[in-house]
Amino acid sequence: MPPGKKPIGCRWVYKTKYNADGTIERYKARLVAKGYTQQERIDYLDTFSPVAKLTTVRLLIALAASNNWFLHQLDVDNAFLHGDLNEEVYMEPPPGLNTHKEGQSKSDHSLFIKGTSTDFTALLVYVDDIILAGNSMTEINSIKTLLHNKFQIKNLGELKYFLGLEVARSKKGIHLCQRKYALDILKETGMLGCKPSSTPFLCDTNTLYRADSYLDDPGSYRQLIGKLLYLTNTRPDLCFSINLLSQFMKSPTNHHYRAVQHVLRYIKSKPSEGLFFGVDSQVHIKAFSDSDWATCPNTRRSTTRFCVFLGSSLISWKSKKQSTVSRSSTEAKYRALAAIVCEIQWLHYLLQDLQVREAGTPALYCDNKSARHIAHNQSFHERTKHIELDCHVVREKIQANLLRLLPVRSDEQLADVFTKFPHRVRFKSIVPKLGLVSIHHPA
Template identity: 55%
Template sequence: MSIIAHSEPSSYKEASKFQCWIEAMNAEITALKQNKTWVYVDQPAHVKPIGSKWVYKVKHRADGSIERYKARLVAKGYNQIEGLDFFDTFSPVAKITTDVYMTIPEGVVAPKPNQVCKLLKSLYGLKHASRKWYERLTSLLVQQGYTQSTSDYSLFTLKHDHSFTALLVYVDDIILAGDSLSEFARIKQILDREFKIKDLGQLKYFLGLEVAHSQSGISICQRKYCLDLLKDTGLIGSKPAPTPLDHSTKIHQDSSAAYEDIGGYRRLIGKLLYLTTTRPDISFATQQLSQFLSSPTITHYDTACRVVRYLKGTPGRGLFFPRSSSLQLLGFADADWANCLDTRSSTSGYCFFLGNSLISWRAKKQNTVSRSSSEAEYRALSTAACELQWLLFLLRGLGVSCARAPALYCDNQSAIHIAANPVFHERTKHLEIDCHFVRDKVQQGLFRLLPISTKSQLADFFTKALPPKSFNSFISKLGMLNLYHAPACGRVLSVENTSEPTQEQSDDQLLEPHATDAKLLESHDGAYNKIHG
């Protein structure tokens, strides 16, 4: 069934015409009543209750089929006045210090006339809702023996005898991972009793991430998200681009006409930023374009559209995590000196592998102007060293011990010497103390700092735009695979053949994603071994 065949209502009046949405609203009201979210009271004098509205969403599976119709009641929290209706939103000691009254939701009948809802519990849309939900969930998990990670407050772990369970929270969505099915059943029963959860089974589709499992490993991509982006931008019938950026030009604050729809530009860049969750190949391009959110030009918008056209060629490309991989952290750090034409700042880039699996990457403009390429490289090393330290803390919380000491690779000999030589005063006395974080960690033996040739420096991928041949070479080295046999451009491409396609496919075919099948993943195992073997 086509994704575009089912639209989402924009109002209660529209939704109430369809039985599927009526059932979804009834289910939401029933859940709120069971949770004792409010009580009906007579409206107090001199109190103006806030309103509420219905938000409708069609939930799809990765293959495009409809999973369910979801209706959510949201309070109009933007009407709340700070200091009167609430005080803190994210403070650890935030509490609802004043009563919140809400008008009767559409479709709900109060027991008596002129009554309102007095909220006993937080509702979506309230200024302090996220904080109260997080406090309640955290308290429950800690009571059940889970430990909150100090490296990532969204991660909770439980170690019991020889079993291990990890629980990851993203707003109100939760992922469970571990080796104890009995613990899964126990904690899900507790969460359901407390919050009324919906068990979606094995992880296959989560917040736009498509997950495919096989005996060889796990692959994640955002194919449907890419197709939706192509449809939303009107570029679904456009010609695919071979790379995200043109390597012969640099993005800067040019003199072209201003792009009038600033909000539209910001939304587009926001969607591209979310795509970098599984698409490191657009990280540098997105970092460059995000610098102009306040005053984009036509050139910037056209460049963003080129990134979208690049995604059209391989919307199913994603990351592959092999199950048979060594437990060693390998990092690559690089910098492109003074590459910003507007500020002459440098761009730092790094990426980290756990064995053969790419797990962390970033492209970021440095905060200060470096006086030399050595200084720019050293600053990039410092940023990468901080990330490496955090990854080690995270792995320790997950109970993972690396088989060998971590290694960080740099292709600049001067930067390596600065990190190794504490009396390199003449070239380092102007550097801030925090830049020498890398030197301290090397001396502590946290990781080994090793030289590497510029040709083999994988972090170079995150510091500059590259020509197609070099770009595609890095794609292979990063372990990215296209899980689907038929990419959006309408031509079957192998892992190695990523040249620009010529055959176009109709819009209807583009909007019908193929089912994520573990067999497709297994068919690419040979290609993966060829890349990394």
């Protein structure tokens, strides 16, 4: 940038980089745009890049499978970021400039859409990796040429490997897994030759809450949990176990590490298992909501669990401890309902941005009769006054015909696998219903 020039609506952040011996190596400066959300002494020095949500990635791939869209991948060469700027840079729109962002999704700001009367193309950005999806190869090639003329782009052809996710396509659909990533974890931990396990959880979890036998170096445990958390992007069957073990990263014990080793033995049994998005899957949202109640012996908080399908394709799921203590199982279930309703609303907006019409009203299944009654009841009373906000959220969306709240038998509740450790036989019956399959031979 020319001397004396400063982009409008920004300020500089200065940082000193030191050598290993404590001497100063160099001084660094970074430009922070006005309107940022970073806070000093918290994340003020962090650098952020456009990152698409993994749910958006799965949704786009599921739609590509059911609509027979082309799927291609691009990579941006970052060399252009180190060039000199010879013009004034605006970090905020100058007065009088029209800032209408046509083509950018409001639900995910890393998603861009271009549609005509006959063609549709979607571009999804994750830092410097790009997915191109659409029904016209001519339009996709045109966008590739346009991007290459503006930036330095590597054309990687059909989507095969994205963010560690392996994509395999056939006439039946698209398979998404992290086989190489899983095998790398097993190799790094020395568990590549271990004895496989049929489930990812131990029969007795009481030892996880014992305050003894702390690890001398908790760093290796934390690093391993972090890697396994990323593996859950295609392995929802690991979600509950890893979520539980991640709650002990502050002071892990040998009991926790043995539990992680048991998870690794389960991964060894099916390293290539992943999500399958079939070509015959309908564009209809179907969700299952569940929660436990006060099962954490330390905090007595409940855990919200849900999973969302697009037809037969699993695209979203969550296993998260609730922020407050629920005073009844109905309250815990209802807080879970409020969370899944917000997720369905967001997916509804995302499908609208992708110009995809849903086949019918989304269906939400809940196995708690009291929670369903509160959702349909127009009046509040003392039992529900403390969860009034969640009640309004769920009931408002039901009345707006965003979704239908339906009953489901407890033995057909697919969210059980995100809520608790089900019986081994039940666990094996749920996993295939989540759309998890393996297309490789066992390791």
